Amino acid sequence: MVSNNSGNFNNGNISFNRNGTMNNVHSVEKAMLKFQQLAKDAQSNGDPVLQQNYLQHADHYLRRFNELNERKEGFNEKSKASNSNLTQNEIKQNDKDLQQTNN
Numbered sequence: 001m002v003s004n005n006s007g008n009f010n011n012g013n014i015s016f017n018r019n020g021t022m023n024n025v026h027s028v029e030k031a032m033l034k035f036q037q038l039a040k041d042a043q044s045n046g047d048p049v050l051q052q053n054y055l056q057h058a059d060h061y062l063r064r065f066n067e068l069n070e071r072k073e074g075f076n077e078k079s080k081a082s083n084s085n086l087t088q089n090e091i092k093q094n095d096k097d098l099q100q101t102n103n
Helices: 025-044 048-102
Strands: none
Touching: 025 048
8 A cells, every 4th residue: 555655656636747848839839729729619619708718728828839939039040140150250261271371
């Protein structure tokens, strides 16, 4: 018998683990679409309270989705700028090397 004080005790609620899904654009988008569909289903079943609940959840995931996309775009812009600077530095170095070999 497993006691409540044991480290191996699992009451079923502990097993919920996000595994970083709130940082994964695809998971967030999937959850957003799921709640939008649930809201449509609740509306067709005539339950405006449940519909509003699902719409609020979908709105939360939409905000998170937009935030992740903005972060991704910012990262891509930084990466492009750093690659551009690297390329310009390589060109300057190659020019210096050519000048030294010509002298």
